[in-house]
Amino acid sequence: MTYELYYWDGIQGRGEFVRLALEDAGATYVDVTREPGRGTGEMMKLMESTVEAHIPFAPPFLRDGDQIISHVANILFYLGPRLGLAPKDEAQRWFANGLQLTITDFIAEVHDTHHPIATSKYYEDQTQEAKARAAEFVTNRIPKFLGYFERVLAQNPDGNGHAIGNAVTYVDLSLFQVIEGLRYAFPKAMRHDEVRFPNLIRLHALVKSRPNIAAYLASPRRLAFNEDGIFRRYPELDIAP
Structure with a gap:
């Protein structure tokens, strides 16, 4: 079965967390909005459907046969066991989901450094507010979140440098x-x-050296970071803490 990933064309964004899992596992999938003859229109048609029972609010979402799964953490919770990227132990699977949801919180704060007022406004319409938000993010929030994940890695009783268990999971990829x-x-x-x-x-470094990930990063399937995605490089927002 071929998985269908729906996300905005031209940006890594939140969809990249799902792509990394699919790529690492060598899964067969299509990036729908990048497919000739399909594109963003097909994604919007599904989101705006008046007959589909399980309509997603926003991308990314994944179609697996008749099943539609939305939200990054939810998608990865679904895919993890199917791709061999989740712990076998149920308690560990729930912990992995909690870690992924914490990453979701962090990514929302990353986004808000350049859109602190409204997503409907251009960055240029909220530059001063963005500077203040980014200063707080760089000074306090990066150390807060990365410090937490550093402790998770250090306190994993199974070791081997992974976030949970003794093998790579979707959390490590994220x-x-x-x-x-x-x-x-x-x-x-x-x-x-x-x-x-x-x-x-x-x-x-461990993830980057994995064969399927290394091949993906070197391929045209890996979109470059740009100033339309979640992670944006605005020099005026990048300060030394």
């Missing part, structure tokens, strides 16, 4: 993307902070 995105959007802040989070940096 933490890789978090570090990638922060390095793009806040390079000055990350150069200052990374020394404090050696376990996260080792995990990032």
